[in-house]
Amino acid sequence: MSIKISLGGAAAEAVRSSVAPLVADNVASRITSLDSTLWGPEAEPEAAVRLGWTEAVAISRPLVPEILALREELHEAGVDHIVLAGMGGSSLAPEVITRTAGAELTVLDSTEPGQVRAALADRLASSALVVSSKSGSTVETDSQRRVYEQAFRDAGIDPTGRIVIVTDPGSPLDVSAREAGYRVFNADPNVGGRYSALTAFGLVPSGLAGVDIEELLAEAEALQLELALDRDQNPGLVLGAAIAATSPRRDKLGIVTDGTHIVGFGDWAEQLIAESTGKSGTGILPVVLGVDAPELAARPADLQIVRLVDEADDELFPAHAPDEIRVSGTLGALFLAFEYATAVAGRILAIDPFNQPDVEAAKIAARALLDDRPEPAPAAFVADGIEVRGTPHVIGAASDLVSAIDVLLEELPEDGYLAVQAYVDRTALPELEGLRDALAARAGRPVTFGWGPRFLHSTGQFHKGGPAVGVFLQVTETPAEDLAIPDRPFTFGQLIAAQASGDAAVLAEHGLPVLTLTLTDPSANVKTLFDAIG
Structure with a gap:
C-alpha cells in the first residue's frame, strides 16, 4: 500500500470504536460510488455536485499529454518561468507538488502591492502566467490577471501566448478567455477547490513547471482500491476517525512535518480540513507546527498531533506507540487519503464537508x-x-x-x-x-x-x-x-x-x-x- 498509518493513545481508541460503524454503513464504497446522501438531507444538494474528486485520476489523465505538449511549446518560445495566480486550493496544491518535486513555481496568492510588483519584475520576458479560478470571479485572481495582461502588452508580448486559464467549463472566465484567444484547460466542475489537487487546478501549473504529473496520478491510483473497500484497515476511514472521533474530541489538529520528503503538505491539509469542517459551531482546526513548536511540549488536552514521516510503522496500533497519528506515503496517495478522511470526518461531525457558508x-x-x-x-x-x-x-x-x-x-x-x-x-x-x-x-x-x-x-x-x-x-x-x-x-x-x-x-x-x-x-x-x- 502506498500509505501507512500508525496510531497510539486517543487516536487509536477513536479508530477502535468508530471505524466498525463506518464499515457497517458502507461509507467508503458509498463515497466512491458518489452517494450524496451520506451527510444528511441538508448537505445532499451540495454533495451531489462535489464528489468528482473520487474520480480525479481517470478524469485528469487525458489532460497530461495536453499539458506536456504546452510545456514544450512554451519552452520553445523561450518561457522558463511559470507564475501561478490562484487562491486557496488552486494555489496550495501546486505549491506542495512543485516544492516536493524541486520544480520552480512562483505562487502569486496575494494582493499586497509589493508582492505583486516583485512577481511582475521577475523575468517577465520569459514568464508564463497560469490563472486558476473555478468561476473567474475571484477578485484576487482577476486582479492578478489584469495586471499581468497589461505588463505583457507594455513589454510588447502578446498575452494570449503567455497566459493559460484553468477554470470550470462554461464559467464566465471560460467564455471570456476563449473569446479572447487564450489557452484554456477545463477542470471537473464536480470538484470543489479544496479537493482539486489531482484535477487540472493541481496538474496544469505543476506540469508546466516541470513536475512528472503522470507519476503523481499513478501514486493516487495505487491507493484508490484501498480507499474504496469497506474494511477496518481502509486508510480513509482510519484517518477520518482518528481526526474527528476522539472522545472527548480533540478539535485542534497539530500537523507536523518531521523528516518526510514532502514539503509544505501541512498548509494544503490546513485549508482542506478547516474549510471542510469548520461550520455549524463545530469543526477541526488544523495548526501547522514545526518540529520544535511550543505546543508539542505543552500538549494541550484538546490538541491531536498528526506527524508526517518518511516511514510510519507497519502496524496500525504498534506497541508503545506515542499518543499521536503517524502517516507516511507518496504525495499523490496522501492527497487522496486526506480528501477521503475529510469527507469521513464530515460524516462523523454531522456537517456538510463540501460547502463554505461563512x-x-x-x-x-x-x-x-x-x-x-x-x-x-x-x-x-x-x-x-x-x-x-x-x-x-x-x-x-x-x-x-x-x-x-x-x-x-x-x-x-x-x-x-x-x-x-x-x-x-x-x-x-x-x-x-x-x-x-x-x-x-x-x-x-x-x-x-x-x-x-x-x-x-x-x-x-x-x-x-x-x-x-x-x-x-x-x-x-x-x-x-x-x-x-x-x-x-x-x-x-x-x-x-x-x-x-x-x-x-x-x-x-x-x-x-x-x-x-x-x-x-x-x-x-x-x-x-x-x-x-x-
Missing part, C-alpha cells in the same frame, strides 16, 4: 469597503510606528503595544486558539512567521498563522463558522508604493486593506476579539513587534 461574509464586507472606500478608522494609538486598532474591549483596556497584546491573550478561552493573520508582503517579511512560536510560548494554547488574504479561502471559514473560541491578531502594513489594477476603480493597496478591514469587521460581528497592528515602516517595526510579545 466565506462569503468577508468577501461582501470587503466589496462594500471597496465600493465606498471610506477613510480608514483612526488608530486608537500609535506605538513606535505601529498603529493599533481593535475591538472595543481589547483596545479599551490597552494603553500601549505590550498591554494591547496582553489584553488579547487574556481574552483567550481555556479551549481557545489564537490566529495570527499577516496581510503583508510575505516575500519581504518571511520572519513574521516567527510570531507563531513566540505567541504559542506566551499563550500556552494552539496558535495558527495565515498569510492574508489567502487564508480567507481556507481557515477563514473555520474562524466564523467553527467554535467561537478564537482570538485574532491582524498584522497589516502601509505599502511603500501602491499598484493600480487595470480597468478597476481600486488599487492593490486598497484591495488588501479592504480585505483585512472587512474580515476584522465580520469577526467583530461574531463577538470575537480582534487586535489589528499596522506596520507603517515594516522593516523597522518587526523588531518592535517581537519585543512587545517578549
Whole structure:
C-alpha cells in the first residue's frame, strides 16, 4: 500500500470504536460510488455536485499529454518561468507538488502591492502566467490577471501566448478567455477547490513547471482500491476517525512535518480540513507546527498531533506507540487519503464537508469597503510606528503595544486558539512567521498563522463558522508604493486593506476579539513587534 498509518493513545481508541460503524454503513464504497446522501438531507444538494474528486485520476489523465505538449511549446518560445495566480486550493496544491518535486513555481496568492510588483519584475520576458479560478470571479485572481495582461502588452508580448486559464467549463472566465484567444484547460466542475489537487487546478501549473504529473496520478491510483473497500484497515476511514472521533474530541489538529520528503503538505491539509469542517459551531482546526513548536511540549488536552514521516510503522496500533497519528506515503496517495478522511470526518461531525457558508461574509464586507472606500478608522494609538486598532474591549483596556497584546491573550478561552493573520508582503517579511512560536510560548494554547488574504479561502471559514473560541491578531502594513489594477476603480493597496478591514469587521460581528497592528515602516517595526510579545 502506498500509505501507512500508525496510531497510539486517543487516536487509536477513536479508530477502535468508530471505524466498525463506518464499515457497517458502507461509507467508503458509498463515497466512491458518489452517494450524496451520506451527510444528511441538508448537505445532499451540495454533495451531489462535489464528489468528482473520487474520480480525479481517470478524469485528469487525458489532460497530461495536453499539458506536456504546452510545456514544450512554451519552452520553445523561450518561457522558463511559470507564475501561478490562484487562491486557496488552486494555489496550495501546486505549491506542495512543485516544492516536493524541486520544480520552480512562483505562487502569486496575494494582493499586497509589493508582492505583486516583485512577481511582475521577475523575468517577465520569459514568464508564463497560469490563472486558476473555478468561476473567474475571484477578485484576487482577476486582479492578478489584469495586471499581468497589461505588463505583457507594455513589454510588447502578446498575452494570449503567455497566459493559460484553468477554470470550470462554461464559467464566465471560460467564455471570456476563449473569446479572447487564450489557452484554456477545463477542470471537473464536480470538484470543489479544496479537493482539486489531482484535477487540472493541481496538474496544469505543476506540469508546466516541470513536475512528472503522470507519476503523481499513478501514486493516487495505487491507493484508490484501498480507499474504496469497506474494511477496518481502509486508510480513509482510519484517518477520518482518528481526526474527528476522539472522545472527548480533540478539535485542534497539530500537523507536523518531521523528516518526510514532502514539503509544505501541512498548509494544503490546513485549508482542506478547516474549510471542510469548520461550520455549524463545530469543526477541526488544523495548526501547522514545526518540529520544535511550543505546543508539542505543552500538549494541550484538546490538541491531536498528526506527524508526517518518511516511514510510519507497519502496524496500525504498534506497541508503545506515542499518543499521536503517524502517516507516511507518496504525495499523490496522501492527497487522496486526506480528501477521503475529510469527507469521513464530515460524516462523523454531522456537517456538510463540501460547502463554505461563512466565506462569503468577508468577501461582501470587503466589496462594500471597496465600493465606498471610506477613510480608514483612526488608530486608537500609535506605538513606535505601529498603529493599533481593535475591538472595543481589547483596545479599551490597552494603553500601549505590550498591554494591547496582553489584553488579547487574556481574552483567550481555556479551549481557545489564537490566529495570527499577516496581510503583508510575505516575500519581504518571511520572519513574521516567527510570531507563531513566540505567541504559542506566551499563550500556552494552539496558535495558527495565515498569510492574508489567502487564508480567507481556507481557515477563514473555520474562524466564523467553527467554535467561537478564537482570538485574532491582524498584522497589516502601509505599502511603500501602491499598484493600480487595470480597468478597476481600486488599487492593490486598497484591495488588501479592504480585505483585512472587512474580515476584522465580520469577526467583530461574531463577538470575537480582534487586535489589528499596522506596520507603517515594516522593516523597522518587526523588531518592535517581537519585543512587545517578549
